[in-house]
Amino acid sequence: MKIIENTTEFYIEENTAVAIGKFDGFHRGHQKLLGHLKQQQEKGQKSVVFTFVPSPAVFFSREPVRELSTVEEKRRIFENAGVDYLIEYPFDQRIADMDPQTYIKEVLVDRIHARCVVAGEDISYGKYGAGDYQLLENMAAACGYKVILIEKVQYQGREVSSTYVREEVGKGNMELVQQLLGTPYHVAGKIVHGKRLGRTLGMPTVNLLPPREKLLPPKGVYYSYVHLHSDTGRMPYDGKKFAAITNIGTKPTVDDSSVMGVETYIYNFDSDVYGERMEVYLLYHKRPEMQFEKVDILKAQMAADIADGRKYHRL
Numbered sequence: 141m142k143i144i145e146n147t148t149e150f151y152i153e154e155n156t157a158v159a160i161g162k163f164d165g166f167h168r169g170h171q172k173l174l175g176h177l178k179q180q181q182e183k184g185q186k187s188v189v190f191t192f193v194p195s196p197a198v199f200f201s202r203e204p205v206r207e208l209s210t211v212e213e214k215r216r217i218f219e220n221a222g223v224d225y226l227i228e229y230p231f232d233q234r235i236a237d238m239d240p241q242t243y244i245k246e247v248l249v250d251r252i253h254a255r256c257v258v259a260g261e262d263i264s265y266g267k268y269g270a271g272d273y274q275l276l277e278n279m280a281a282a283c284g285y286k287v288i289l290i291e292k293v294q295y296q297g298r299e300v301s302s303t304y305v306r307e308e309v310g311k312g313n314m315e316l317v318q319q320l321l322g323t324p325y326h327v328a329g330k331i332v333h334g335k336r337l338g339r340t341l342g343m344p345t346v347n348l349l350p351p352r353e354k355l356l357p358p359k360g361v362y363y364s365y366v367h368l369h370s371d372t373g374r375m376p377y378d379g380k381k382f383a384a385i386t387n388i389g390t391k392p393t394v395d396d397s398s399v400m401g402v403e404t405y406i407y408n409f410d411s412d413v414y415g416e417r418m419e420v421y422l423l424y425h426k427r428p429e430m431q432f433e434k435v436d437i438l439k440a441q442m443a444a445d446i447a448d449g450r451k452y453h454r455l
Contacts, residue, residue, distance in 0.1 A: 141219045145193065145228040148235075150251060152225060157185040157256035158248060160263060162195050164302040165208035166217050167320050169260065169293040174221055176288055177258050186224040188252055192231040196269075198353075199231050206355035208305055213328065227252070240266025240275055249283045258288045295320060312358045312425035324365075324421035327354060327388075327402050331413050343442055344410055345403045348418055356400060359389035359429035361445050362422045363452045366404060369417040383407045385449035386420055389429040405446060407455055424452065 144150050157180030163170050174189075181187040191214070198205045209217075211228070218226050229235070229247075243266045248254045257276055265271040276287050292299040300320050308317045309325060317325045329348035346366075350356060364386040370378040386404040404420055426445065432438040449455075 141215075141223050141226055143215065143226045143228065146230055148230060148251075150227075152186065152188070152251065152253050154186045154253065155184075155255040156188045156225070156253050157181060157258060158188045158190055158252055158254045159258045160190045160265065161260065162197075162302065163189070163191055163209065163214055163217075164195070165305045165321060166214070167293075167300050167302065167305050168295070168322050169290070169300045171322060172293055173258055173260060173290045174223075176290060177223075178221070180256050180258070180288075181222075181224070185255060187222075188225040188227060188254075189218050189223050190227045190229060190248075190252070192235070193228040194231055196231060196236065199236070205353070207353050208302060208309065208325075208355055210351050210354055212351075237267050240271025241279065242266070243271060244276065244279050244283060249285065254285045256286050256288060258290060260290050261292060306355065309355055309357050312360065314357065314362065314422045314425055318423070324423055325357070326419050326421045327356065328417065328419040329402075331416050331418050333414060343405055343439075343446065345405045346413060346418065347401055347403050348420070350400065350402055356388055356402075357422065357425065359400075360387070361426045361429070362386045362388065363424040363426060363449055364404065365421050365423065365453075366406060367419040367421070368413060369419070371415070371417060377411070377413075382409055383449075383453040383455060384420070385426075385446055386422065387429070388422075405442075405449075407446075407450065407453065 157177055159173050159177045161170065161173065177187050193211060215226065248257065259273055259276060261273060263273050273287070273289060280287050294300065298304060305317060305320050308320065314325060327348070327350045329350055331346050331348055333347070362385070364384045366382050366384045368377045368380060368382070384404045384406045386402060388400065388402055390400060402420055426448065432441065
């Protein structure tokens, strides 16, 4: 996959099919859209995913915006899907003020050479988001492309959307989130050294610091599983899956830091994996984060959580 980033000056010579969107969370609706894009790819057109970086929501917000999918996560998704081009179009005030017709002519047609545009019903682009599906249709014949409209995916009577996923992540409803995404919600990053308290208590854990822009569910303990990936070449577990239990939070009993961390106990595992990459998939919110009067009480609770996790994972 070729990634076009940090530039508006590019040109794709081949005929392309283009999917436009934020793709935050990459839920079932996004997956449906990408499936139609792949169908066009199989007919001989190069597949292109077009998204803005930063997203308009991040650009216009005065407060930090946590996202369901980081840029790196989106790249891995589209790479694994076999997309030919990923365009991370730089979003700034000039682009925000672009006339929708100009966006279609100069970006989609002239630069991307679009012969097919795959779009959802709620697509928006151009100044004030005034460009919509109908404008794409109206300009299709004159500009030499066709439009494929993707209807919204429904789950239990509600449209599946990034907003819906975001709401449920915020509530800790990880089982419902998995239904909307088709896979458990995950947090990824490099494994870092913690305070080694878990090892001292006989319950060694692995720690990662999530990307600052990543949306996290409520603080607490989660049943989970992890995938380990080796960048150093010294780990024999590359890509393997392990049952686990995870704490998301700030460790209030032993640490007054406000830095959010992801601390995971991996069942039947005690290897040196510092510096490697880990993906933590959150399956079920067991309990909220708690502060205990004594470390001994914390140790007892951790042992109970781990025992309950064994039952959950049927270990």
